[in-house]
Amino acid sequence: MPTPPIFDGHNDVLLRLMKDTSPDPVARFLEGGGPGHIDLPKARAGNLAGGMFAVFCPSPDERADFTTARDMSNTPLPPELPMDLARRMTTHQVALLLRLEAASNGAVTVCRSAADIRAAMARGSLAAVLHIEGAEAIDADLHFLDVLYAAGLRSIGPVWSRTNVFGYGVPFRFPHSPDLGPGLTDAGKRLVRACNEKRILVDLSHITEKGFWDVAALSTAPLVATHSNVHALTQAPRNLTADQLRAIRDSDGMVGLNFATGFLRADGQMRADTPIDDMVRHLDGLIEALGETRVGMGSDFDGALVPADIGDASGLPRLFEALERHGYDAPLLEKLAHGNWLSLLERTIG
Template sequence: MTHMPVVDGHNDTLLRLGSTDDPVSAFAEGIGSTHIDLPRAREAGLGVGFFATFVLSDDEHEVRRTDEGYEFPLPEELDHADARSVTYRYLELLHRLDATVDGFRVVDSLDDFDACLESSELGAVPHIEGAAGVAPDLANLDFLYAAGVRSIGPVWSRPNAFGQGVVSRYPGSPDTGDGLTDAGRDLVRACERRGIVVDCAHLTERGFWDVAETSGAPLVASHTGAYSLCPHSRNLTDEQIDAVADADGVVGIGFLEPILADDSDPGADATLSDLVDHIEYVADRAGIDHVVLGSDFDGAPIPDDVGDVTGLPAVFEELRERGFGEDEVSKVAHGNWRRVLAATW
């Protein structure tokens, strides 16, 4: 590892690997169809990533044009048994990578986290994006914890037993529907007791405030942006950013182009400069201690001048060129994530 060690708060690489014939070899040896594999992660200095288990919807997530821009209507709720099966399958893949790929490990403790940042190993924090695979009565939550899950997003952009996800809309407020259900609040409390991060990404604004009122842990939104720069419903308002800072949490800036490009075209390109604008905005508003990276690699289109995981060093170089000091860059790269995980785990 030749670059500053980086923690990336969100990727969907397991989803991409799951569609290959030999996911272990594809990851260990490198595959051009993903944003992340082990060789490129080492080249980029990626020390730890949050590897999401994500269940695709049967119905297509098709864009609908509006008078001012676009929106993606919410897909139907998933069947819990089906979602649980897929979630378990991706966790099995993650542990198979841990067992068979030299230089890769599942991270479920702060010691593991630190060891990866201090070595050339790539660590993977198991994350559940959209908790449809979690039993509504939380009967399998301890099993999931034993399998290494240390981060859960209660919803993706669709409904489930725990709440309703935000409608992906531009322009549009994140206040697109109901918040957490009673089961959702129970999930937040149960995660806090066990030391599992609750990820507010994809929550409606009401859901975000429900988490803030229910949990005493640092608030985390892993892959989002600043609504003041791009009025997309997936982005956080200034009031939400302030709440994250007040809770000593972190806003993870996503690399996904729709939340970076202030444009009514859902296919509009964004740039590295746009991405760093969002980092800078949150740092200026909330303080440098409250902004991190959450790329959404392998889950969304990202700027061409980032490209894939090997573009991470360019993000930090742009920060330096804008006057960020080395200590500040280090906080964005990994220090802020470590502080939040130390307080949560």
Template sequence: MEKIAVFDGHNDAVQFMLDYKPGGRDFLIRSETGHLDLPRAIEGHLVGGLFALHAYPERKPENDLTVTNEGYEVRYADALEEGYARRLIDAQLAAIDLLIRRSSGRMRLTTDVGSIETARAESAFAVVLHMEGAEAMGPDLDYLHILHTAGLRSLGLVWSRPNIFGYGVPFAYPRSPDTGPGLTDIGRELVRACNALGIMIDLAHLNERGFWDVAAFSTAPLVATHACAHALCPSTRNLTDRQLDAIRDTDGVIGFNLAVYDIRADAHLDENTPLDTVVSHIGYLIDRVGVDRVALGSDFDGTVVPREIRDASGLPHLFAAMRKAGFDEPTLRKFAFDNWLRVFRLTWKNG
């Protein structure tokens, strides 16, 4: 079988990079911890992806998880202060720049489809800058323009907490994603600004009312970089059929999240989730929105993935399972690579 080149719609590897986190992992050297580094990407035929800049609080809250017989709920995260978040994002940008320079051409910052395709042809790993949560921006949106000049091409308006632009969903199961108010007025301005600059808007982590506000105001295809189907696993992070239909109707993309607790019907945090369950969930999404609108959004280094995949090097196991289930090669190539580039062409001003 032909090797399938993969472009991934979401990872959190920046948080663990040696160039950002003292004592972290050197992305250029194979590790046995975490999910993603350049050697394991090459082993898994991963040729690029969206790298998430994200500001975490200084200290993780304690005792924030409540588990019941029916499911779970995580205490809603507090808002972050703009200056604190910006310092972290600036440090992460500097770390990615240093990493790319250290890679001696093996990794490239890519800001258009042509540069992604060139990187792939020349066996270089394509890095696209994404930011998960807009806490680092003030209401004047000046920082958005700075980030765009630095290479940002994808933005999640919120993470699972509130900010001045809107409201993320708390992590909970079983529960609707309709958990609070929609976008604020400045949130709508941020949507318009992203449209004008050609920055892709990521709907992952946004609550349902915010989703529909973006759908009403955005002129670009609707995209969720890492999510699954609420009909199969009713967690707040997953998308209802009506939301999936809206993505379909705008010719957008849903990046399939490998988080086991968003794939499984019981939402259990169990890495022994069978690949048959994973593939069945992918099939549901494809049946709902079409083969051109489902891609991979792994959430590597940000979640628990099925043991049979384990990390980026195990992605061929996923595609083998999809083949076994009857997916043909054109569908696999669309899921693995083509669908992301298609929506980038529709969204980015420079193609």
């Protein structure tokens, strides 16, 4: 069967464009031919119809390249990021997304609701939802949250894999459980409540296990991990335990399959020769734990080393072909491709 339109729970395209030293990174994204996992031609070739476009602010003295590191058994945690630096990088990346939309002649749409996403997909426009991965740019009083919401922010991970004013992120360790530190701070609890009030999705993909349960106790919204896998299959702390998966299921939440090979392989290694079968194995595990209506894609394109057999967004049909051979029928493939994400977003951002 043809690959259904795909809505993806996480990419790091905006970080890649911020680092792009070409004369016009926006034009290069729209025209294609540059590096990276996603540009407009690659998205169209792979039937990638939209996704969560993350703003991520790297540490200036980061001591490891998490997209290529082969062994993450003892990767040091980056230090806290100064707010002024985080705001400069956040503003830059948000501006890049807005410029993409403005320069695209309708080919890219910044979406603020599930209805916006459906409308963009119906007219063949790439549907982009603004997400923040690590809230270092936001002050504890949450004034900047209002600014970002006005710019289109509809999804936020309070922490990346480092500490900030809102809580504690999961370091890169293997093998290890996600129980690697404290949870939300008081400011983090205020952030979760504010996100519920504004209908901003709270992403749990990088938070410690204690932080996960803090959010679960506070939040009135479905629990969501936009790009995580099954801890029982790959014992990386970024993956979800059986208890966490059960809580997500009980909240009618959602998990997006992370394509990062270190979160797919049983040995936790970042290797491009990771087979698509490992992706299928984790999807089987997620569906078994969550049911068919709470699982989707969360590729981490442009933020991780993905299997060479996928390569980039144009290779997405190869995953869906493998799932069809594995026995997934057309209705399930449609749910995994976009149906489940759109249903979840209707229940979170509106």
